[in-house]
Amino acid sequence: MEHSTDMLIIGAGFSGLTMAIEARKRGIRDIAILEKADDIGGTWRENTYPGVACDIPSHLYSMATHLNPNWSRAYAGGAEIQEYLQKVCRDEGLYDLCHFHQQLKSAHWDGACWQVETEGGQRWSARFLVSAIGALHLPSIPDIPGAESFPGPKFHSAQWDHEADLANKSIAVVGTGASAVQFVPEIAKSAANVTIFQRTAPYVLPRPDGPIAPWVRDLYRRVPALPRLRRKLIYLIFEYRHRVFRGEERMVNFAMKMWRKALEASISDPEERQRLTPDYRIGCKRILSSNDWYPALARDNVHVIPHGVASIEGNRIIATDGSQTQADVLIWGTGFHVTDVVDRLDISGTDELTLREAWADGMKANLGTAIAGFPNFFILLGPHTGLGHNSVVLMIEAQVRHIGWVLDQMQRDGIRAITPDAAKQASFTQEMQNRHSDSVWQAGGCKSWYQDAEGRNTTLWPGTVSEYEKRMAQSGMEQYHPAPSQGGDR
Ligand code: NAP
Numbered sequence: 001m002e003h004s005t006d007m008l009i010i011g012a013g014f015s016g017l018t019m020a021i022e023a024r025k026r027g028i029r030d031i032a033i034l035e036k037a038d039d040i041g042g043t044w045r046e047n048t049y050p051g052v053a054c055d056i057p058s059h060l061y062s063m064a065t066h067l068n069p070n071w072s073r074a075y076a077g078g079a080e081i082q083e084y085l086q087k088v089c090r091d092e093g094l095y096d097l098c099h100f101h102q103q104l105k106s107a108h109w110d111g112a113c114w115q116v117e118t119e120g121g122q123r124w125s126a127r128f129l130v131s132a133i134g135a136l137h138l139p140s141i142p143d144i145p146g147a148e149s150f151p152g153p154k155f156h157s158a159q160w161d162h163e164a165d166l167a168n169k170s171i172a173v174v175g176t177g178a179s180a181v182q183f184v185p186e187i188a189k190s191a192a193n194v195t196i197f198q199r200t201a202p203y204v205l206p207r208p209d210g211p212i213a214p215w216v217r218d219l220y221r222r223v224p225a226l227p228r229l230r231r232k233l234i235y236l237i238f239e240y241r242h243r244v245f246r247g248e249e250r251m252v253n254f255a256m257k258m259w260r261k262a263l264e265a266s267i268s269d270p271e272e273r274q275r276l277t278p279d280y281r282i283g284c285k286r287i288l289s290s291n292d293w294y295p296a297l298a299r300d301n302v303h304v305i306p307h308g309v310a311s312i313e314g315n316r317i318i319a320t321d322g323s324q325t326q327a328d329v330l331i332w333g334t335g336f337h338v339t340d341v342v343d344r345l346d347i348s349g350t351d352e353l354t355l356r357e358a359w360a361d362g363m364k365a366n367l368g369t370a371i372a373g374f375p376n377f378f379i380l381l382g383p384h385t386g387l388g389h390n391s392v393v394l395m396i397e398a399q400v401r402h403i404g405w406v407l408d409q410m411q412r413d414g415i416r417a418i419t420p421d422a423a424k425q426a427s428f429t430q431e432m433q434n435r436h437s438d439s440v441w442q443a444g445g446c447k448s449w450y451q452d453a454e455g456r457n458t459t460l461w462p463g464t465v466s467e468y469e470k471r472m473a474q475s476g477m478e479q480y481h482p483a484p485s486q487g488g489d490r
Contacts, residue, residue, distance in 0.1 A: 206258065
């Protein structure tokens with residue numbers, strides 16, 4: 001049976017839900033959300049590892065339309081964020097729009113509508129298609145010779161095996177990214193020992209975390225302006241952090257001082273300090289935030305091997321320096337496929353142009369939101385919308401507001417289909433590459449998931465959030481052309 005709708009949203013995470021709320025506000029009533037899993041939540045449904053939390057304060061990491069006076073701590077844990085999203089979904093009636101266990105198989109523009117098929121066998125026809133699949137959901141597990149011979153439990157941080165008993169076990173962890181700095185301090189509490197394979201040392205800075213007192217939450221419930229004010233203040237402070245990435249000396253020195261103080265407060269051995277000292281400019285990779293990481297590394301049962309993994313032979317893990325470690329459990333904290341995600345998306349637009357062809361020389365989208373050759377298609381958290389300094393929720397909100405305005409204009413002017421202006425997209429892409437060419441992410445002396453296989457940074461927005469918000473607010477229908485539409489009754 002074929003379903004038909006005005007707007008089909010792929011993914012029921014933060015961005016898909018925000019899009020659905022905005023589209024309804026703009027008068028689009030017929031909306032469907034396809035979700036590959038059995039619940040909403042995206043990242044926050046998938047990541048259940050011990051210690052999972054957001055490294056952006058919760059009052060900022062919430063929808064502007066649904067502030068939450070009840071956040072229990074400054075930096076909420078993953079389960080609380082998931083409960084928040086579920087509540088938003090219930091309050092807004094969004095569960096009724098969701099079709100679970102429906103992973104996108106293919107999407108094809110037929111000249112009037114998007115024709116979509118799911119792995120679950122559903123067929124959809126939709127006037128608008130919105131990709132809200134997020135950037136960080138395909139676990140990346142390195143292809144290490146002999147890994148299959150490891151006899152014990154082995155799993156990725158985003159596919160945590162809660163059945164595996166970690167107490168009194170020898171655990172090997174590969175990777176020292178944002179996920180590992182959260183779960184290592186937790187598992188170290190009960191493990192016999194934890195050995196961490198660190199290919200590149202991260203900068204890990206402390207953060208002002210802690211519970212929010214019940215009386216404060218009560219006050220927030222009674223005076224809604226207060227959580228809004230708190231959100232605004234955090235936003236402004238975090239905008240300031242952009243100066244570190246711009247290389248402003250005073251801010252870089254401040255950040256370096258904070259990092260060094262945190263390291264030296266926990267680690268007294270000069271050689272260990274040296275092993276934990278990054279060899280690139282601060283900001284080149286994501287700056288991590290944790291109050292527990294360095295104290296965990298100071299524990300007697302935690303050891304850092306400052307090398308990657310060369311091979312695995314049974315329960316022996318052999319590092320690139322030749323040292324061998326025995327382990328009962330192996331945990332990959334090795335991140336996600338980001339810039340190569342397109343290989344898995346079968347989407348084709350006008351003249352059967354595939355996304356793979358359109359992105360053959362790197363991911364690109366005008367304003368990070370719409371792709372030339374793909375009518376009535378929007379992508380949330382697309383190329384050049386990631387951030388290192390502030391909350392991506394703000395970027396999603398700027399995108400959906402822009403899409404909302406465009407939908408309004410189309411309705412008002414009776415336009416059925418639009419396609420992004422190719423020249424404007426080319427100029428936006430060029431601007432991004434120019435701005436990135438001497439940025440810390442490109443020239444800071446590191447390799448990161450922000451870059452694609454050719455070394456281009458196609459993921460991050462180089463400016464502040466306020467710059468992006470302004471840019472999106474000033475961008476309207478001039479970014480698009482009416483697309484020839486071959487009729488259709490939607
Ligand atoms: P990640 O930051 O990409 O870190 C992956 C780690 O695995 C890095 O230390 C990397 O080393 C290492 N690695 C990868 N391949 C390896 C190999 N073959 N051998 C040895 N080490 C290897 O991944 P993540 O920690 O899962 O985090 C991904 C992103 O998710 C974050 O940057 C962040 O945006 C998001 N996240 C956010 C939060 C939050 O609180 N908001 C929490 C968790 C995750 P190299 O550095 O040498 O490449």
